[in-house]
Amino acid sequence: MGEEANEKCGVFGIYAPELDVSRLAFFALVALQHRGQESCGIATYDKTLGSVHREVGMGLVNQVFNESNLKHLQGQTAIGHTRYSTAGKSTLENAQPVVVQTIQGQIGVVQNGNLTTAQKLRKQLLSKGVGMFKDSDVEIIAQILAANPNNESQTLYNSNNDNSNTQNNHTGNSHTQQENNSEKSENSHKSSSPQVSHRVNWEARISNFMNQADGAYSLCILTPDALFGARDFLGMRPLCIGKLSINKLDGAVIPMIEESPSPENIITRYMLASESCAIKTIGGTFLRDVRPGEIIRIDDSGLNSFVGRKPSPTAALCVFEYVYFSRPDSLLEGQLIHRVRQRLGEQLAIEAPPPPATPRGSGKELCVIGVPDSSLPAAIGFALKMGLPYMEGLCKNRYIHRTFIQPTDQLRKLGISLKFNPLTENIQGRRVIMVDDSIVRGNTIKNIILLIRNAGALEVHVRISSPPIRHPCFMGIDMATYDQLIGHNRTVEEIREFIGADSLGYLSHEGMMTAVKKGLSDSNSEPIGGHCSACFSGIYPVALDDW
Numbered sequence: 001m002g003e004e005a006n007e008k009c010g011v012f013g014i015y016a017p018e019l020d021v022s023r024l025a026f027f028a029l030v031a032l033q034h035r036g037q038e039s040c041g042i043a044t045y046d047k048t049l050g051s052v053h054r055e056v057g058m059g060l061v062n063q064v065f066n067e068s069n070l071k072h073l074q075g076q077t078a079i080g081h082t083r084y085s086t087a088g089k090s091t092l093e094n095a096q097p098v099v100v101q102t103i104q105g106q107i108g109v110v111q112n113g114n115l116t117t118a119q120k121l122r123k124q125l126l127s128k129g130v131g132m133f134k135d136s137d138v139e140i141i142a143q144i145l146a147a148n149p150n151n152e153s154q155t156l157y158n159s160n161n162d163n164s165n166t167q168n169n170h171t172g173n174s175h176t177q178q179e180n181n182s183e184k185s186e187n188s189h190k191s192s193s194p195q196v197s198h199r200v201n202w203e204a205r206i207s208n209f210m211n212q213a214d215g216a217y218s219l220c221i222l223t224p225d226a227l228f229g230a231r232d233f234l235g236m237r238p239l240c241i242g243k244l245s246i247n248k249l250d251g252a253v254i255p256m257i258e259e260s261p262s263p264e265n266i267i268t269r270y271m272l273a274s275e276s277c278a279i280k281t282i283g284g285t286f287l288r289d290v291r292p293g294e295i296i297r298i299d300d301s302g303l304n305s306f307v308g309r310k311p312s313p314t315a316a317l318c319v320f321e322y323v324y325f326s327r328p329d330s331l332l333e334g335q336l337i338h339r340v341r342q343r344l345g346e347q348l349a350i351e352a353p354p355p356p357a358t359p360r361g362s363g364k365e366l367c368v369i370g371v372p373d374s375s376l377p378a379a380i381g382f383a384l385k386m387g388l389p390y391m392e393g394l395c396k397n398r399y400i401h402r403t404f405i406q407p408t409d410q411l412r413k414l415g416i417s418l419k420f421n422p423l424t425e426n427i428q429g430r431r432v433i434m435v436d437d438s439i440v441r442g443n444t445i446k447n448i449i450l451l452i453r454n455a456g457a458l459e460v461h462v463r464i465s466s467p468p469i470r471h472p473c474f475m476g477i478d479m480a481t482y483d484q485l486i487g488h489n490r491t492v493e494e495i496r497e498f499i500g501a502d503s504l505g506y507l508s509h510e511g512m513m514t515a516v517k518k519g520l521s522d523s524n525s526e527p528i529g530g531h532c533s534a535c536f537s538g539i540y541p542v543a544l545d546d547w
Contacts, residue, residue: 009096009112009476010035010082012278013220014271015227015298016244018251022073024282025080029061031281032274034327035112036084039095040064043108044075045222052106052222056095077227079220081110094136097222102146104200105224109145111138112274113216113237114476116542121213141219144209145202203306206230206295210309214542216318216475218290220272226299229272233309234316234541235292236475236532238332241303242279242286244269253283270298275330286331316532316541320477322516323466324374324437335519338377343515344465344507345381345435352505353386354433354461364431364458369393371436371448372420378465379435391426393434393452420451428456438466439495442486446499453500462501467509468492471538509536 010032014021025042041056042065053073057064061082081096097108115121115137122140126132130143202223209230216236221228231239245254246267254266273279276286290296293311297304318325321332328338354366367389370379373396383390397419432452439445449460468487482488486495496504507515516531534540 010274011110011112011220012080012273013227015077016269017076018246021078022070025078026065027282028278029080029082031278032082033061036082038090039083041095041097042073042080043097043222044073045077046075052099052108054099058092077222079108079110079222094134096138098138098142100142100146108222109138109142110220112218115213116215116474116544117213145205149208203295207308226297229290229296230308231290231292231294233293234312236316236318238274238321239290240273240276241288242271242284244284255283270303275326277327277330315530319531319533328377333520341377342381345378346385347511347515348463348465348507349382349385351508351511352463355503360458366431367391368433372396375435375437382435393423393427395421395423422451422455424455427452431459432457433461433463435463440469441484442499449500459502461503464506466512467506467536469535471535473535474544
């Protein structure tokens with residue numbers, strides 16, 4: 001993406017006592033690095049010591065972590081986070097995971113998203129005498145979870161039957177959902193009689209939070225008893241489930257490409273991630289998306305599912321995940337992101353084909369290029385639909401951070417020449433259609449067009465594979481004021497003039513949604529069935545009480 005819409009965050013969690021969970025979390029966070037580059041962190045729970053180990057820092061994952069600080073992150077469970085600040089300042093104090101002490105032991109929390117009721121919840125906590133030390137949502141979440149709303153320590157019975165993986169635990173709006181056979185633990189403990197265990201009802205606490213909070217969130221929660229995941233009742237932020245197959249004989253992860261040992265020699269462990277690419281990176285298998293309003297519990301008994309809050313009849317997954325945020329090799333709602341973006345480009349070609357050549361470009365070859373990296377699938381789809389040659393026109397320096405991380409327009413403009421170099425021989429003397437996925441402020445694409453013209457392009461026609469962004473996002477994307485948005489009070493022609501393109505065409509809202517939903521009926525997953533496109537339409541799925 002050539003523009004500066006900032007990502008939210010990436011979250012990860014895993015329970016695997018047989019493995020080095022901090023190292024697995026490290027590589028998963030590297031796979032989620034595109035979702036946030038300001039800070040990162042990992043926390044592990046060590047049952048032998050009954051404590052949480054935590055390491056956070058400012059910068060990229062491979063800048064913060066090394067062999068030395070990973071070594072002390074011992075434990076059986078790990079959570080991790082990559083952050084871009086959308087609520088709270090970009091400081092080390094706001095880096096996640098957040099760890100708090102409770103009467104039942106330490107817990108850790110990582111979050112992706114924004115709470116629209118954060119200020120109200122903060123005031124409620126302060127009025128109860130709870131001290132607050134950060135200005136991010138995740139501390140509010142952690143403090144609500146640390147509270148004991150109903151003094152609800154509960155006795156649970158794990159019975160020796162096919163349903164032992166789903167616990168009968170009814171609390172408030174929570175109730176259990178039995179997972180299908182493919183998600184049942186293959187290493188559940190068996191016994192000849194029911195086993196009685198006394199533990200904190202963390203599901204009730206998480207459900208209590210979910211029924212107080214509005215907004216967008218996906219959570220991974222580290223507790224002394226288990227790893228938990230939770231997703232807001234609208235499903236605005238992505239969260240998915242994966243599994244690892246471990247060989248009992250040598251404790252190694254069994255890659256999918258290898259022949260598996262006999263079932264009695266396999267241990268199955270589970271994990272949670274913002275995107276399926278993180279699961280695949282560490283040798284796991286994607287299972288499904290966490291459902292809106294769902295709580296997932298992962299422990300030695302396997303994978304358990306609860307309803308923490310009744311899901312909305314109309315879900316609202318952020319459509320920008322398809323347009324830009326998610327990695328192209330990730331699966332969302334059963335769809336490969338790359339294929340959805342290619343369909344966006346195909347639909348864009350139908351709606352906004354290139355204009356006739358100007359006298360200067362008459363008789364010259366027309367080619368299609370994309371702005372690396374997220375726009376390339378749309379550019380490929382556009383070229384295929386139009387029957388035009390697709391070429392690489394920009395070389396991206398992938399070792400320089402995304403330009404939107406820098407806080408001022410002056411620094412962003414300087415960053416463009418560091419980030420992209422034009423491939424002059426592919427551009428010179430040609431009419432160029434440049435496909436990008438969105439325009440937020442307009443400064444970045446303006447400078448990219450200038451780079452392409454200076455490389456010898458005769459014409460530069462810009463095509464955007466999403467509609468104009470006209471409204472702020474309050475659910476976790478860094479574009480929360482109207483004055484940041486070039487599309488808010490300018491016509492398409494005025495935007496074209498500002499960025500210096502020969503022509504400018506956007507994909508329509510209807511065309512975008514058609515391309516996104518086209519693959520849902522073909523997928524084998526459970527479609528969420530609804531999407532938030534408020535930044536394009538101005539129709540928000542939640543009340544904006546704190547804004």
